[in-house]
Amino acid sequence: MILGVLLCSLVSVFGAHKAAFVSGGLWNEQVAAMRKSGFDTVICWSLHVNWSGQLTLNNDALIYSNGSYNSAFWGLWAKNNMALLKTQPTSITRIEFSVGSAGAADFEGIENLVNTQGTGPTSVLYKNFAKLREIFPQIDAINFDDESNYDVATTTQFAVMLADLGYKITFCPYTRRSTFWGPLYDAIEAQRPGAVDHVYLQCYAGGTLNNPATWNAYFGNLKVEPGLWAGDASTSGRDYPGEVQQEMNDWRAGADIPGGFIWRLAYMYEGGLSPSDYASAIDGNYTVGFDDNDYYRIMNKHSGKAMTVLD
Numbered sequence: 001m002i003l004g005v006l007l008c009s010l011v012s013v014f015g016a017h018k019a020a021f022v023s024g025g026l027w028n029e030q031v032a033a034m035r036k037s038g039f040d041t042v043i044c045w046s047l048h049v050n051w052s053g054q055l056t057l058n059n060d061a062l063i064y065s066n067g068s069y070n071s072a073f074w075g076l077w078a079k080n081n082m083a084l085l086k087t088q089p090t091s092i093t094r095i096e097f098s099v100g101s102a103g104a105a106d107f108e109g110i111e112n113l114v115n116t117q118g119t120g121p122t123s124v125l126y127k128n129f130a131k132l133r134e135i136f137p138q139i140d141a142i143n144f145d146d147e148s149n150y151d152v153a154t155t156t157q158f159a160v161m162l163a164d165l166g167y168k169i170t171f172c173p174y175t176r177r178s179t180f181w182g183p184l185y186d187a188i189e190a191q192r193p194g195a196v197d198h199v200y201l202q203c204y205a206g207g208t209l210n211n212p213a214t215w216n217a218y219f220g221n222l223k224v225e226p227g228l229w230a231g232d233a234s235t236s237g238r239d240y241p242g243e244v245q246q247e248m249n250d251w252r253a254g255a256d257i258p259g260g261f262i263w264r265l266a267y268m269y270e271g272g273l274s275p276s277d278y279a280s281a282i283d284g285n286y287t288v289g290f291d292d293n294d295y296y297r298i299m300n301k302h303s304g305k306a307m308t309v310l311d
Contacts, residue, residue, distance in 0.1 A: 016248070017225060017259025018282045019200060020275065021045045021098065023266065025057055026081045030265060035090040038279030042085055043143055043200075045264065047097040051109040053124030055132060057097075067127035069135050082138045091279075095138050096170060100145035102206075107149035114154040119161035130165055141168035143200070150180040156187040163188075163195040170198040172227075173215075174207030182218035189220060196222070200261045203247075204229035204237055213255035225259045226251055230278055231267035240271060241281035249284040 019041035022030055026044065034042050048056045055063040061070045085092045100106045110125065117123040121130075133139060142162050146155065159169050169188065173181045181199075188195055201224040203210050215224045228247060231238035239247070244262070251257045260282045262268065268275045 015283050016252075016257075017041065017198070018279050019043055019094075019096075019198075019225070019227075019259070019261035020268075020278070021261065021264035023058065023264055025060060026078060026085070028081065031081045031084055033265065033275055034085060034092055035087075037275035038091050038283075039262075039275060040091055041094040041096065041261075042092055043096045043098050043261070045098045046101045046104065046145070047099050047142075048104055049099060049106045049109050049113075049125075051105075051112060053109075053113055053128055055128050063128045063131050063135075065124055065128070067124075067131045069131060079135060082136050086138055094140045095136075096141040096143045097132070097139060098143035098145050098172065100147060102147045105148065107144075107146040107151070107155065110158050111149060111151045111154040114157050119157050125158065126161055126165075129162060129167075133165055133167065139167065141170050141197070143170045143172055145172040146180075147174070150176055152180060152183050152187055155184055156191070159184075159188045159195065160191050163192040168198075169196045170200060171196065171219075172200045172202060174202035174205070174210065177215050177218050185219050185222075198222070199224045201226045202263075203227055204239075204263060208237065211255070212251050212257055216255055223256055223258050225257055225261060227261040227263055229263045229267065230273075231270045233271075238267065238270075241273065241277040244278060244281035245284045248282055252284065 018039045020034065020037070020039045021043045022034065023045045024030065044057065046058060047062070048058070050056065052065040054061060054065040060073060063069060082095065085095060113123065113125050117125070119126055144155070162169060171181055171185070185196055196219070199215070199219050199222055201207065201210055201212055201215055203212070203226040210226070212224045212226050228239045228244050229237055233240040233243060248257070248260050262278045262282070265275060268278050
């Protein structure tokens with residue numbers, strides 16, 4: 001029994017990093033599913049920034065352009081559900097909001113706001129993202145999914161502002177590794193070292209032919225984490241867990257990937273499957289390695305309690 005708990009804890013601590021995009025407003029059923037899924041990261045999709053700076057989660061106002069929270073629509077349940085994601089017992093330890101998507105003009109709006117107002121404390125961008133962090137202190141990172149604008153200078157200023165507000169930055173690219181994403185990483189790293197801590201590489205749709213080993217060369221010591229589109233494998237571009245596991249294993253062997261992600265929660269139920277099936281598929285044949293000169297904290301992933309070793 002003790003051995004079983006130990007192994008469960010080791011997998012929780014040392015397994016692959018597993019992220020899932022989740023759309024909508026974090027409804028009760030989504031939160032319940034993710035807490036028991038085995039994924040450690042929820043990426044809330046998609047936080048849009050309009051040209052006035054208002055933040056909307058999909059099409060619902062979240063933070064108005066004057067820096068006020070839309071409590072009438074979201075109320076306390078959204079705050080409570082965000083906190084619940086990380087409340088034990090849960091597998092979720094990290095929450096991100098993703099800005100942008102295909103067909104969205106979020107980064108065009110951000111460029112305009114940066115150029116007209118800057119990113120200081122009086123700017124709309126600063127006030128609204130500061131309010132977002134105040135309302136949802138559980139948020140760890142802002143994910144960049146720019147698929148149309150690609151302006152290094154203003155996106156760097158935006159990232160530095162977010163880092164100074166306490167957010168980590170993650171990327172979700174599918175193209176322009178050498179002309180945008182690589183230079184953007186270098187520019188942010190030069191001003192706020194370590195602010196970018198994950199790169200989620202789209203390996204589906206427009207990124208189907210992406211090779212993680214090639215992309216690894218553009219982000220310092222970071223290794224990219226490839227993502228696949230869940231769902232009915234009879235639909236072109238979708239993958240059942242078996243296909244996900246095989247591809248993740250191949251990338252782990254060929255590109256030393258530290259984990260992966262799945263696009264997105266809603267598709268994971270096709271074919272009678274569940275999020276836990278996809279979380280296990282990302283882990284694949286991940287093997288645990290130990291350094292004899294380092295120290296490790298062994299934690300039970302269900303209780304959140306660490307093991308104490310008695311002499």
